[in-house]
Amino acid sequence: MKRMIALGFEGSANKIGVGVVTLDGAILSNPRHTYITPPGQGFLPRETAQHHLQHVLPLVKSALETAKVTPEDIDCICYTKGPGMGAPLQVSAIVVRVLSQLWKKPIVGVNHCVAHVEMGRIVTGADDPVVLYVSGGNTQVIAYSEGRYRIFGETIDIAVGNCLDRFARVLNLSNDPSPGYNIEQVAKKGEKFIDLPYVVKGMDVSFSGILSYIEATAVEKLKNNECTPGDLCYSLQETLFAMLVEITERAMAHCDTKDVLIVGGVGCNERLQEMMRIMCSERGGRLFATDDRYCVDNGAMIAYTGLLEFAHGASTSLEDSTFTQRFRTDEVKAIWREANLEKLNGVAEKNI
């Protein structure tokens, strides 16, 4: 049988990516381009959309060429429906709607958060882990239960990556390749731990108060030579990551699961991975994590997740191929996992 192939578009934040994947998870191509702002500045919707407008079509060409596929080979075209910033999301949606009509291929709208989870699972081979999804826009502890990815804990204000990114602006760190990466490098030089607020509320976390506190403290302490930027980055990372490890551990207890998967841009942080690995080993479980090729937003994760849905009979009509800034992880019915469940049940029944 011919293998199924999907083309996927991701452009919900400051990266625009186009990927080609097959249903067994092979990534045939996955080019992307990141909108990098000057130090001290974040990315704004309008400018980010302009960046995507400039880069999306060359990326499509490059994705098809690298994958050595033609439009006829493609079974469906997938795009990020949400969550994310409106104007950047629209760029992918428009291109997909046009290509779908030109090539007469079906569309599949994909939830960005679910795509991170599925990409993490296929790349690492983690079967049914507790997932920590940490990025510039999202912070969630997720586990699969009864047909959906359920959010067990999340941030009640800003995302952990947003907290790190904005602190990088205070220190005027470069946004290339990403502010979080540069914080991680500076943190390696930290020696002194500075006490910061630690805000875990049940299964949820809050970062905005910590950011306000460290923004105010940093300027003062640096001026008086009481600490170095390294100390600040180190202390911030330790505090934020300890909070994340705590809520992940609590979710593991709830779900009775030993394995943890970390996905999302902040998931590349090796210190976070190290802290999580220690916690997992103490509970006799394993940590699954990936590097920046799969952690960070990319087109392949959208293509793969869309293809899973498509292979199980779902697609999005042109009229419904909208985008939305708010789209919760648990709104999606994970039909491809239900199907597996039935298959497993079928096997179990035969064995009886």
Place this chain on the structure above:
Amino acid sequence: MASTTPHDQPQWEFSCDMELDFGSEEHASIVYAALAVDKELQPDKVKRGMTVSDGKLSVHFEATEARFLRASFSAFVDVLTLATKTIEQFGQEMKL
């Protein structure tokens, strides 16, 4: 053929019209269908109507204030350009 709102009496003071000749009914319809999915974000301030005929896409904007008209028009031109470029680059048989 395809039409979202008929060109009836203008309701609001500020308006503008645009016509694009694609020279192809198919291409004009593809762009129409791609852009018609996204509704105006502030329908109480700006409205947009589109029609396709003879390979031409006609767009009519109306707004309560000039600044809403400008913002809406400018955002629309960006995505219209993108849709058109997508057809230009991927509309023909692709050779790899």
